[in-house]
Amino acid sequence: MAIKNIIFDFGGVLIDWNPEYLFRKVFDDENEMHFFLKEVCSSEWNLKQDEGRTFEEAIRLLSEEHPQYKDEIAQYFSRWLETVGGDIAENSSLIEALKPNYRLFGLTNWSAETFPLAYRKYPFFKALDGIVVSGEEKLIKPDHRIYQRLLERYDLIPGESVFIDDSKPNIDAALELGFKVVHYSEQVNLKEELVKLGIQIDQTILS
Structure with a gap:
């Protein structure tokens, strides 16, 4: 055929595409960046947005769970273009x-x-x-x-x-x-x- x-x-x-492109600029400590992308804004969390969940809902839920990273979580969406190399x-x-x-x-x-x-x-x-x-x-x-x-x-x-x-x-x-x-x-x-x-x-x- x-x-x-x-x-x-x-x-x-x-x-x-790699969120590290953005978050290397956000975090001074590389180990903390890796923790953040593995345990907070994880690939599993991001996949829910790929599946149709809004970033507004995703950020709200995750910020409630990890309030110490509220600003960084918000930047995943507000600075999203910086995740593209x-x-x-x-x-x-x-x-x-x-x-x-x-x-x-x-x-x-x-x-x-x-x-x-x-x-x-x-x-x-x-x-x-x-x-x-x-x-x-x-x-x-x-x-x-x-x-x-x-x-x-x-x-x-x-x-x-x-x-x-x-x-x-x-x-x-x-x-x-x-x-x-x-x-x-x-x-x-x-x-x-x-x-x-x-x-x-x-x-x-x-x-």
């Missing part, structure tokens, strides 16, 4: 080179409140044919239902689609649904992996 669609995860694939240029640059031959989509675990901030800042998002954001859908990967939502909304067939993500559980879910996949990491050259799958990349655009 010929590949017609390429679907990108965003954080860790197209966008370099930039785009991952070697990957984001592929979008323009793939667009002549493929439909391009995004499937991301991301808060509905913070994704628009990144969308406005990085023009390549606007080149995609469609984006499904977990915070808007109230569903998160690797739940099969969010993949199905992407398929149904844009009339996609899994076997005609390549899904790219840096999370093994998310990749496993895509495989279960019949997608072709690229499990991305810093050690993976995404362009080379796409070429191995027979993807045509317009080299004249990249040069």
